[in-house]
Amino acid sequence: MSSFLSQEVPLSWYLLLSAALFSLGVVGFLIKRNLITVFMSIELMLNGVNLSFVTFAQQWHAVKGQIFVFFVMMVAAAEAAVGLAIIIAVFRARATLAVDRIDLMKL
Amino acid sequence: MHLILFLIFAGFCLGGAINLLIQSHPINSALSLIVVMVSLAVLYLLLGAEFLAAAQVIVYAGAIMVLFTFVVMLLNAGREARTFGSRAALTLGFPAVVAILAVVATVILHAQGLGVARLSDGITSTEELSTVLFTKLLLPFEVTSVLILIAILGAVALARHDGTNPQSNEERTGK
Numbered sequence: 001m002s003s004f005l006s007q008e009v010p011l012s013w014y015l016l017l018s019a020a021l022f023s024l025g026v027v028g029f030l031i032k033r034n035l036i037t038v039f040m041s042i043e044l045m046l047n048g049v050n051l052s053f054v055t056f057a058q059q060w061h062a063v064k065g066q067i068f069v070f071f072v073m074m075v076a077a078a079e080a081a082v083g084l085a086i087i088i089a090v091f092r093a094r095a096t097l098a099v100d101r102i103d104l105m106k107l
Numbered sequence: 108m109h110l111i112l113f114l115i116f117a118g119f120c121l122g123g124a125i126n127l128l129i130q131s132h133p134i135n136s137a138l139s140l141i142v143v144m145v146s147l148a149v150l151y152l153l154l155g156a157e158f159l160a161a162a163q164v165i166v167y168a169g170a171i172m173v174l175f176t177f178v179v180m181l182l183n184a185g186r187e188a189r190t191f192g193s194r195a196a197l198t199l200g201f202p203a204v205v206a207i208l209a210v211v212a213t214v215i216l217h218a219q220g221l222g223v224a225r226l227s228d229g230i231t232s233t234e235e236l237s238t239v240l241f242t243k244l245l246l247p248f249e250v251t252s253v254l255i256l257i258a259i260l261g262a263v264a265l266a267r268h269d270g271t272n273p274q275s276n277e278e279r280t281g282k
Contacts, residue, residue: 007110008223014154015215017117021143023208024124030196030204034187036133036179040140043171044124047147058154059222063231063239066156070240073159073166074251078258080171084178085265091182092268098187 014055021048035087035097039080046076109226112153119146131186133179137172144168155230 025048028041050069057065087097094102123142130136148163215221240248 007108008225009109009113009153010223011221012215012218013113013117014150014224015221016212017120017150019208019211019215020121021124023204024121024128026204026207027201028124028128030200031128032136032187034133034184036175036182036184037127037136037187040127040133040136040175043167044127044140044143047144047167051147051150054151054154054156054159057156057231058224058228063236064244066159066231066236067240067244069156069159070162070236071247071251073162074255077166077171078255080174081258081262082265084174085262087178088182088266097182097184 011055011059015052018048018051018055021045021051024048033098033100035090035099035102036084038099039083039087043076043080046072109153109224112149116146116149116153119143120150133184133187134176137175137179140175141168141172144172152230153226154224155228157230158233158236 022045025041025043025045028044029038032038032041050072053065053069053072057063057069090102091097096102120143123139123146126139127136127143130139144163144167148160148168151160151163
């Protein structure tokens with residue numbers, strides 16, 4: 001049981017996973033054509049970066065890395081509230097969510 | 108145990124992220140994003156961040172994704188048209204993404220001094236976290252609450268019906 005528990009994971013694997021999540025978020029941002037899904041891809045990128053923050057906090061045994069993730073989460077919550085309100089306003093003005101048709105700043 | 112849990116939940120994470128890209132209906136994408144966020148919470152727990160794991164489930168998988176699914180259903184968003192982005196995204200975007208991922212992966216794999224994570228490493232207790240947060244970083248914390256207050260006001264002002272013309276709205280309610 002102790003040998004089973006002592007199995008360890010290199011921290012570089014966590015960093016690779018975070019890089020992969022970030023890249024998938026970028027790809028989603030490029031290929032998705034729905035405004036809401038594009039916004040979800042941004043959240044995916046934020047999550048990928050958060051994972052690397054937590055990994056480095058574990059590496060250096062520093063609490064501040066985790067606190068930074070806490071702040072990122074708060075900013076992401078505020079960003080999601082405002083962003084979705086903007087999406088609702090855009091939908092009301094344009095009656096579409098396709099990013100190809102939303103190409104003017106003016107509503 | 109750590110290795111097995113890592114492989115399982117990293118697999119869930121990547122699978123959910125890829126499923127987010129494949130699905131054409133926004134509600135399916137939102138549900139896959141919830142899978143990604145909950146598996147990330149488990150990975151945070153494996154890295155010893157117990158408070159962040161709880162906050163990830165409550166704030167991300169709970170609050171933010173409920174907001175997303177709520178908006179998807181409110182706007183009755185249908186399937187998106189299957190296009191693969193603009194020509195610029197195809198010719199410049201994807202090679203750039205692949206190049207960035209390759210560079211980052213090479214740097215990570217050649218980095219010296221990266222440690223390992225074990226289950227026996229212990230966890231960063233919430234007490235430890237909050238001591239730093241409420242003593243050294245008290246001002247940023249309070250500024251965050253102001254930010255969230257402003258975000259609430261902004262969201263209400265934007266999403267309000269006839270929000271682009273608040274004066275006529277006031278007149279209507281004034282009568």
